[in-house]
Amino acid sequence: MSTKLSIHKDFDLSSFNTMGVSSKAAFFAEVASVPELQEAIKFAKDKNLEILVLGGGSNILFKKDFDGLVIYNALKGRDFLSEIDLKIASGENWHELVLFCVENGLGGIENLSLIPGSVGAAPIQNIGAYGVELENVFLSLEAFMIDSGELKTFTKDECKFGYRESIFKKELKGKAVITSVTLRLSKDHTVNTSYKALSEKLLEKGISEPDIKDISDCVIEIRQSKLPDPKQIGNTGSFFKNPVISVQHFNQLKSEYQDLPSYPVTERQVKVPAGWLIEKAGWKGKRIGDAGVHDKQALVLVNHGNATGEEIWNLATEICLSISTEFEINLIPEVNLIG
Numbered sequence: 001m002s003t004k005l006s007i008h009k010d011f012d013l014s015s016f017n018t019m020g021v022s023s024k025a026a027f028f029a030e031v032a033s034v035p036e037l038q039e040a041i042k043f044a045k046d047k048n049l050e051i052l053v054l055g056g057g058s059n060i061l062f063k064k065d066f067d068g069l070v071i072y073n074a075l076k077g078r079d080f081l082s083e084i085d086l087k088i089a090s091g092e093n094w095h096e097l098v099l100f101c102v103e104n105g106l107g108g109i110e111n112l113s114l115i116p117g118s119v120g121a122a123p124i125q126n127i128g129a130y131g132v133e134l135e136n137v138f139l140s141l142e143a144f145m146i147d148s149g150e151l152k153t154f155t156k157d158e159c160k161f162g163y164r165e166s167i168f169k170k171e172l173k174g175k176a177v178i179t180s181v182t183l184r185l186s187k188d189h190t191v192n193t194s195y196k197a198l199s200e201k202l203l204e205k206g207i208s209e210p211d212i213k214d215i216s217d218c219v220i221e222i223r224q225s226k227l228p229d230p231k232q233i234g235n236t237g238s239f240f241k242n243p244v245i246s247v248q249h250f251n252q253l254k255s256e257y258q259d260l261p262s263y264p265v266t267e268r269q270v271k272v273p274a275g276w277l278i279e280k281a282g283w284k285g286k287r288i289g290d291a292g293v294h295d296k297q298a299l300v301l302v303n304h305g306n307a308t309g310e311e312i313w314n315l316a317t318e319i320c321l322s323i324s325t326e327f328e329i330n331l332i333p334e335v336n337l338i339g
Protein backbone atom coordinates (compact mmCIF):
# COMPACT_ATOMS: atom_id res chain seq x y z
CA MET A 1 0.00 0.00 0.00
CA SER A 2 1.58 3.23 -1.05
CA THR A 3 -0.25 6.54 -1.11
CA LYS A 4 0.70 10.21 -1.22
CA LEU A 5 -0.40 10.82 2.35
CA SER A 6 1.40 13.70 4.01
CA ILE A 7 1.34 14.11 7.75
CA HIS A 8 1.81 17.57 9.24
CA LYS A 9 3.17 18.28 12.71
CA ASP A 10 1.88 20.93 15.16
CA PHE A 11 -0.95 21.80 12.82
CA ASP A 12 -3.11 24.89 13.43
CA LEU A 13 -6.81 23.93 13.55
CA SER A 14 -8.29 27.46 13.65
CA SER A 15 -9.78 27.18 10.19
CA PHE A 16 -10.89 23.58 10.73
CA ASN A 17 -13.47 24.32 13.44
CA THR A 18 -16.44 26.61 12.82
CA MET A 19 -16.19 28.09 16.33
CA GLY A 20 -12.89 29.50 15.05
CA VAL A 21 -10.92 28.86 18.23
CA SER A 22 -7.24 28.34 17.97
CA SER A 23 -5.95 24.89 18.80
CA LYS A 24 -3.15 22.70 17.54
CA ALA A 25 -3.08 19.07 16.52
CA ALA A 26 0.14 17.22 17.28
CA PHE A 27 -0.33 15.52 13.88
CA PHE A 28 -2.70 16.21 10.98
CA ALA A 29 -3.44 14.28 7.79
CA GLU A 30 -5.98 14.87 5.04
CA VAL A 31 -7.33 11.64 3.56
CA ALA A 32 -9.02 11.43 0.17
CA SER A 33 -9.34 7.64 -0.18
CA VAL A 34 -9.83 4.57 1.98
CA PRO A 35 -6.17 3.44 1.50
CA GLU A 36 -5.04 6.90 2.69
CA LEU A 37 -7.34 6.57 5.68
CA GLN A 38 -5.84 3.14 6.44
CA GLU A 39 -2.34 4.58 6.19
CA ALA A 40 -3.21 7.44 8.54
CA ILE A 41 -4.71 5.02 11.05
CA LYS A 42 -1.61 2.83 10.86
CA PHE A 43 0.56 5.87 11.56
CA ALA A 44 -1.51 6.66 14.66
CA LYS A 45 -1.47 3.05 15.87
CA ASP A 46 2.29 2.76 15.43
CA LYS A 47 2.82 5.90 17.49
CA ASN A 48 0.05 5.05 19.96
CA LEU A 49 -1.80 8.26 19.14
CA GLU A 50 -5.41 9.07 19.76
CA ILE A 51 -7.37 9.67 16.53
CA LEU A 52 -9.87 12.44 15.88
CA VAL A 53 -11.75 12.53 12.59
CA LEU A 54 -12.78 15.99 11.47
CA GLY A 55 -15.36 16.71 8.81
CA GLY A 56 -16.75 20.24 8.67
CA GLY A 57 -15.63 20.89 12.26
CA SER A 58 -19.07 22.36 12.89
CA ASN A 59 -19.98 20.48 16.05
CA ILE A 60 -16.77 20.49 18.01
CA LEU A 61 -15.17 22.68 20.65
CA PHE A 62 -11.42 22.50 21.21
CA LYS A 63 -10.82 23.44 24.84
CA LYS A 64 -7.11 22.83 24.34
CA ASP A 65 -4.60 21.38 21.91
CA PHE A 66 -5.14 17.84 20.62
CA ASP A 67 -2.27 15.55 21.38
CA GLY A 68 -3.04 12.90 18.74
CA LEU A 69 -3.64 12.60 15.00
CA VAL A 70 -6.42 14.64 13.41
CA ILE A 71 -7.66 12.99 10.25
CA TYR A 72 -9.41 15.45 7.95
CA ASN A 73 -11.99 13.58 5.94
CA ALA A 74 -11.86 14.44 2.22
CA LEU A 75 -13.54 11.26 0.92
CA LYS A 76 -15.72 12.34 -2.00
CA GLY A 77 -18.31 10.82 -4.32
CA ARG A 78 -22.00 9.95 -4.80
CA ASP A 79 -23.33 6.71 -6.16
CA PHE A 80 -26.93 5.72 -6.95
CA LEU A 81 -27.52 2.11 -5.81
CA SER A 82 -31.06 2.33 -7.20
CA GLU A 83 -33.34 5.19 -8.32
CA ILE A 84 -33.83 6.24 -4.73
CA ASP A 85 -30.95 4.73 -2.74
CA LEU A 86 -27.99 7.06 -2.72
CA LYS A 87 -24.59 6.16 -1.28
CA ILE A 88 -22.53 9.22 -0.38
CA ALA A 89 -18.89 9.41 0.67
CA SER A 90 -18.55 10.78 4.19
CA GLY A 91 -16.39 13.79 3.28
CA GLU A 92 -19.09 15.32 1.04
CA ASN A 93 -20.69 18.54 2.28
CA TRP A 94 -24.14 17.93 3.78
CA HIS A 95 -25.90 20.99 2.38
CA GLU A 96 -24.55 20.39 -1.13
CA LEU A 97 -26.08 16.91 -0.90
CA VAL A 98 -29.44 18.40 0.14
CA LEU A 99 -29.36 20.78 -2.85
CA PHE A 100 -28.45 17.92 -5.19
CA CYS A 101 -31.42 15.88 -3.92
CA VAL A 102 -33.84 18.83 -4.17
CA GLU A 103 -32.69 19.60 -7.75
CA ASN A 104 -33.16 15.96 -8.71
CA GLY A 105 -36.63 15.60 -7.21
CA LEU A 106 -35.50 13.32 -4.41
CA GLY A 107 -37.40 14.05 -1.22
CA GLY A 108 -36.59 13.29 2.39
CA ILE A 109 -33.81 15.64 3.49
CA GLU A 110 -35.15 19.05 2.38
CA ASN A 111 -36.00 19.96 6.01
CA LEU A 112 -32.31 19.43 6.81
CA SER A 113 -31.17 22.21 4.46
CA LEU A 114 -28.24 24.41 5.42
CA ILE A 115 -27.04 22.27 8.32
CA PRO A 116 -23.29 22.82 8.36
CA GLY A 117 -20.91 19.89 8.32
CA SER A 118 -20.16 16.75 6.38
CA VAL A 119 -22.24 13.73 5.38
CA GLY A 120 -20.17 11.50 7.67
CA ALA A 121 -20.97 13.63 10.71
CA ALA A 122 -24.71 13.48 10.08
CA PRO A 123 -25.31 10.01 11.59
CA ILE A 124 -22.99 10.58 14.54
CA GLN A 125 -25.46 12.92 16.14
CA ASN A 126 -28.49 11.94 14.06
CA ILE A 127 -28.86 15.51 12.78
CA GLY A 128 -32.36 16.91 12.92
CA ALA A 129 -34.28 20.06 12.16
CA TYR A 130 -37.81 21.25 11.40
CA GLY A 131 -39.51 17.95 12.17
CA VAL A 132 -37.11 15.57 10.38
CA GLU A 133 -34.15 13.55 11.64
CA LEU A 134 -31.52 11.76 9.61
CA GLU A 135 -32.81 8.39 10.84
CA ASN A 136 -36.05 8.98 8.84
CA VAL A 137 -34.15 8.47 5.57
CA PHE A 138 -31.16 6.47 6.76
CA LEU A 139 -30.53 3.03 5.27
CA SER A 140 -27.00 2.07 6.29
CA LEU A 141 -23.44 3.26 6.60
CA GLU A 142 -19.94 1.88 6.20
CA ALA A 143 -17.27 2.52 8.77
CA PHE A 144 -13.65 1.61 9.09
CA MET A 145 -13.11 -0.07 12.47
CA ILE A 146 -9.90 1.24 13.97
CA ASP A 147 -9.07 -1.80 16.15
CA SER A 148 -9.77 -4.59 13.66
CA GLY A 149 -8.96 -2.69 10.46
CA GLU A 150 -12.20 -3.96 8.88
CA LEU A 151 -14.77 -2.06 6.86
CA LYS A 152 -18.10 -2.78 8.56
CA THR A 153 -21.67 -2.07 7.44
CA PHE A 154 -24.09 -0.73 10.06
CA THR A 155 -27.84 -0.99 9.62
CA LYS A 156 -30.16 1.63 11.07
CA ASP A 157 -30.85 -0.50 14.17
CA GLU A 158 -27.15 -1.03 14.74
CA CYS A 159 -26.57 2.74 14.77
CA LYS A 160 -28.85 3.05 17.85
CA PHE A 161 -30.13 6.47 16.87
CA GLY A 162 -31.70 8.75 19.45
CA TYR A 163 -32.20 12.51 19.84
CA ARG A 164 -28.80 13.87 18.70
CA GLU A 165 -27.36 10.46 19.63
CA SER A 166 -25.98 7.29 18.07
CA ILE A 167 -23.65 4.42 18.91
CA PHE A 168 -20.80 6.54 17.44
CA LYS A 169 -21.13 9.08 20.27
CA LYS A 170 -21.23 6.30 22.88
CA GLU A 171 -19.82 2.74 22.73
CA LEU A 172 -18.00 3.35 19.44
CA LYS A 173 -16.72 6.84 20.21
CA GLY A 174 -13.25 7.13 18.68
CA LYS A 175 -13.40 3.52 17.44
CA ALA A 176 -14.95 3.84 13.99
CA VAL A 177 -14.42 6.13 11.02
CA ILE A 178 -17.54 6.50 8.88
CA THR A 179 -16.58 6.27 5.20
CA SER A 180 -19.99 6.39 3.49
CA VAL A 181 -23.68 6.82 4.25
CA THR A 182 -26.56 5.36 2.24
CA LEU A 183 -29.92 7.13 2.27
CA ARG A 184 -33.29 5.96 0.95
CA LEU A 185 -34.94 9.00 -0.60
CA SER A 186 -38.31 9.30 -2.27
CA LYS A 187 -39.58 10.28 -5.72
CA ASP A 188 -43.16 10.93 -4.54
CA HIS A 189 -42.39 12.41 -1.21
CA THR A 190 -44.99 13.70 1.25
CA VAL A 191 -43.44 16.84 2.69
CA ASN A 192 -43.23 17.36 6.45
CA THR A 193 -44.61 20.74 7.49
CA SER A 194 -45.32 19.78 11.11
CA TYR A 195 -42.79 22.18 12.67
CA LYS A 196 -44.49 25.42 13.72
CA ALA A 197 -41.82 27.81 12.47
CA LEU A 198 -41.91 26.08 9.06
CA SER A 199 -45.71 26.03 8.65
CA GLU A 200 -45.81 29.69 9.68
CA LYS A 201 -43.17 30.59 7.07
CA LEU A 202 -45.12 28.74 4.34
CA LEU A 203 -48.29 30.57 5.32
CA GLU A 204 -46.47 33.90 5.30
CA LYS A 205 -45.29 33.17 1.76
CA GLY A 206 -48.75 32.04 0.66
CA ILE A 207 -47.59 28.52 -0.24
CA SER A 208 -50.40 26.05 0.42
CA GLU A 209 -49.08 22.99 -1.42
CA PRO A 210 -45.32 23.09 -0.93
CA ASP A 211 -42.95 20.87 -2.87
CA ILE A 212 -39.50 19.87 -1.66
CA LYS A 213 -37.90 22.98 -3.18
CA ASP A 214 -40.38 25.24 -1.31
CA ILE A 215 -39.55 23.46 1.95
CA SER A 216 -35.82 23.74 1.36
CA ASP A 217 -36.12 27.45 0.48
CA CYS A 218 -38.21 28.17 3.60
CA VAL A 219 -35.86 26.25 5.90
CA ILE A 220 -32.91 28.15 4.44
CA GLU A 221 -34.73 31.44 5.06
CA ILE A 222 -35.61 30.56 8.67
CA ARG A 223 -32.11 29.34 9.45
CA GLN A 224 -30.50 32.41 7.88
CA SER A 225 -32.73 34.70 9.94
CA LYS A 226 -31.94 33.02 13.27
CA LEU A 227 -28.68 31.14 13.06
CA PRO A 228 -25.35 32.89 12.59
CA ASP A 229 -23.28 32.03 9.52
CA PRO A 230 -20.03 30.44 10.77
CA LYS A 231 -18.20 32.22 7.94
CA GLN A 232 -19.14 35.52 9.55
CA ILE A 233 -19.16 34.67 13.24
CA GLY A 234 -17.73 31.56 14.86
CA ASN A 235 -20.34 29.12 16.21
CA THR A 236 -21.28 25.45 16.32
CA GLY A 237 -25.07 25.68 15.93
CA SER A 238 -26.95 24.51 19.01
CA PHE A 239 -24.44 24.32 21.82
CA PHE A 240 -26.74 22.35 24.17
CA LYS A 241 -29.33 19.65 23.64
CA ASN A 242 -32.93 20.45 24.43
CA PRO A 243 -33.42 18.88 27.87
CA VAL A 244 -35.98 16.17 28.53
CA ILE A 245 -37.80 16.60 31.86
CA SER A 246 -40.66 14.86 33.66
CA VAL A 247 -44.22 16.00 33.00
CA GLN A 248 -44.50 16.74 36.72
CA HIS A 249 -41.47 19.04 36.62
CA PHE A 250 -42.83 20.66 33.46
CA ASN A 251 -46.22 21.33 35.08
CA GLN A 252 -44.51 23.01 38.05
CA LEU A 253 -42.53 25.24 35.71
CA LYS A 254 -45.55 25.93 33.52
CA SER A 255 -47.52 27.27 36.48
CA GLU A 256 -44.82 29.90 36.88
CA TYR A 257 -43.94 30.42 33.22
CA GLN A 258 -47.13 30.12 31.16
CA ASP A 259 -45.30 30.65 27.87
CA LEU A 260 -42.84 27.75 28.31
CA PRO A 261 -42.96 25.72 25.05
CA SER A 262 -42.69 21.92 25.06
CA TYR A 263 -42.58 18.92 22.74
CA PRO A 264 -43.99 15.54 23.80
CA VAL A 265 -41.46 12.70 24.24
CA THR A 266 -43.33 9.97 26.15
CA GLU A 267 -46.39 10.00 28.43
CA ARG A 268 -44.17 10.93 31.31
CA GLN A 269 -41.56 13.12 29.66
CA VAL A 270 -41.42 16.31 27.63
CA LYS A 271 -38.64 18.16 25.88
CA VAL A 272 -38.27 21.88 26.52
CA PRO A 273 -36.26 24.27 24.36
CA ALA A 274 -32.93 25.12 25.96
CA GLY A 275 -32.93 28.35 23.91
CA TRP A 276 -36.08 29.49 25.70
CA LEU A 277 -34.61 28.68 29.15
CA ILE A 278 -31.35 30.48 28.35
CA GLU A 279 -33.20 33.53 27.07
CA LYS A 280 -35.50 33.56 30.12
CA ALA A 281 -32.45 33.43 32.38
CA GLY A 282 -31.26 36.66 30.74
CA TRP A 283 -28.37 35.34 28.66
CA LYS A 284 -29.50 36.14 25.12
CA GLY A 285 -27.01 38.51 23.45
CA LYS A 286 -24.73 38.59 26.52
CA ARG A 287 -20.99 38.22 26.19
CA ILE A 288 -18.01 37.62 28.43
CA GLY A 289 -15.05 38.94 26.51
CA ASP A 290 -15.31 37.47 23.01
CA ALA A 291 -17.42 34.50 24.11
CA GLY A 292 -21.09 35.27 23.61
CA VAL A 293 -24.68 34.08 23.37
CA HIS A 294 -26.23 34.74 19.96
CA ASP A 295 -28.75 37.59 20.02
CA LYS A 296 -31.31 35.82 17.80
CA GLN A 297 -31.07 32.22 19.13
CA ALA A 298 -29.90 31.78 22.69
CA LEU A 299 -29.04 28.11 22.14
CA VAL A 300 -26.10 29.17 19.99
CA LEU A 301 -22.84 30.31 21.55
CA VAL A 302 -20.65 32.50 19.38
CA ASN A 303 -17.05 33.56 19.11
CA HIS A 304 -17.02 37.33 18.57
CA GLY A 305 -13.39 37.24 17.51
CA ASN A 306 -10.63 35.89 19.65
CA ALA A 307 -12.36 33.76 22.27
CA THR A 308 -10.44 30.66 23.30
CA GLY A 309 -12.14 27.29 23.61
CA GLU A 310 -11.66 27.58 27.36
CA GLU A 311 -13.50 30.94 27.41
CA ILE A 312 -16.42 29.55 25.40
CA TRP A 313 -16.51 26.61 27.78
CA ASN A 314 -16.47 28.90 30.83
CA LEU A 315 -19.45 30.80 29.43
CA ALA A 316 -21.26 27.49 28.80
CA THR A 317 -20.56 26.46 32.39
CA GLU A 318 -21.96 29.73 33.75
CA ILE A 319 -25.10 29.24 31.66
CA CYS A 320 -25.53 25.67 32.93
CA LEU A 321 -25.22 26.85 36.53
CA SER A 322 -27.77 29.56 36.05
CA ILE A 323 -30.29 27.23 34.34
CA SER A 324 -29.81 24.68 37.09
CA THR A 325 -30.43 27.32 39.78
CA GLU A 326 -33.41 28.91 38.09
CA PHE A 327 -35.21 25.87 36.62
CA GLU A 328 -33.56 22.84 38.28
CA ILE A 329 -32.64 21.56 34.82
CA ASN A 330 -29.22 20.28 33.82
CA LEU A 331 -28.22 21.28 30.32
CA ILE A 332 -26.07 18.84 28.39
CA PRO A 333 -23.77 20.07 25.63
CA GLU A 334 -24.61 18.90 22.13
CA VAL A 335 -21.17 19.71 20.77
CA ASN A 336 -18.23 17.34 21.09
CA LEU A 337 -15.68 18.61 23.57
CA ILE A 338 -12.00 18.04 23.02
CA GLY A 339 -9.76 18.47 26.03
Ligand code: EPU
Pocket residue numbers: 128129130131195197226227236237238239240241242261273274275276277279284296297298299334
Ligand atom coordinates in the same frame (compact mmCIF):
# COMPACT_ATOMS: atom_id res chain seq x y z
N1 EPU B 1 -36.70 30.02 21.77
C1 EPU B 1 -36.68 31.13 22.57
N2 EPU B 1 -35.53 31.86 22.63
C2 EPU B 1 -34.41 31.53 21.93
C3 EPU B 1 -34.44 30.36 21.12
C4 EPU B 1 -35.61 29.62 21.05
O1 EPU B 1 -37.68 31.46 23.23
O2 EPU B 1 -33.44 32.25 22.03
C5 EPU B 1 -37.97 29.24 21.65
C6 EPU B 1 -38.62 29.47 20.28
O3 EPU B 1 -39.44 30.60 20.28
C7 EPU B 1 -39.43 28.21 20.09
C8 EPU B 1 -38.56 27.16 20.78
O4 EPU B 1 -37.70 27.87 21.67
O5 EPU B 1 -40.65 28.27 20.76
C9 EPU B 1 -37.74 26.33 19.80
O6 EPU B 1 -36.86 27.18 19.06
P1 EPU B 1 -36.32 26.78 17.59
O7 EPU B 1 -37.47 26.46 16.69
O8 EPU B 1 -35.39 27.83 17.16
O9 EPU B 1 -35.58 25.40 17.82
P2 EPU B 1 -34.62 24.84 18.99
O10 EPU B 1 -35.37 23.84 19.77
O11 EPU B 1 -34.01 25.97 19.74
C10 EPU B 1 -33.77 22.81 17.58
C11 EPU B 1 -32.48 22.23 17.14
C12 EPU B 1 -31.87 23.05 16.01
C13 EPU B 1 -32.85 23.04 14.86
C14 EPU B 1 -34.18 23.63 15.34
C15 EPU B 1 -35.27 23.55 14.29
C16 EPU B 1 -31.55 21.11 19.10
C17 EPU B 1 -30.49 21.10 20.14
N3 EPU B 1 -31.54 22.14 18.26
O12 EPU B 1 -33.49 24.10 18.12
O13 EPU B 1 -30.69 22.38 15.58
O14 EPU B 1 -32.37 23.80 13.76
O15 EPU B 1 -34.66 22.87 16.48
O16 EPU B 1 -35.68 22.22 14.15
O17 EPU B 1 -32.38 20.19 19.04
C18 EPU B 1 -28.31 22.27 15.77
O18 EPU B 1 -28.48 21.13 16.18
O19 EPU B 1 -27.17 22.79 15.67
C19 EPU B 1 -29.49 23.06 15.45
C20 EPU B 1 -29.41 24.34 15.07
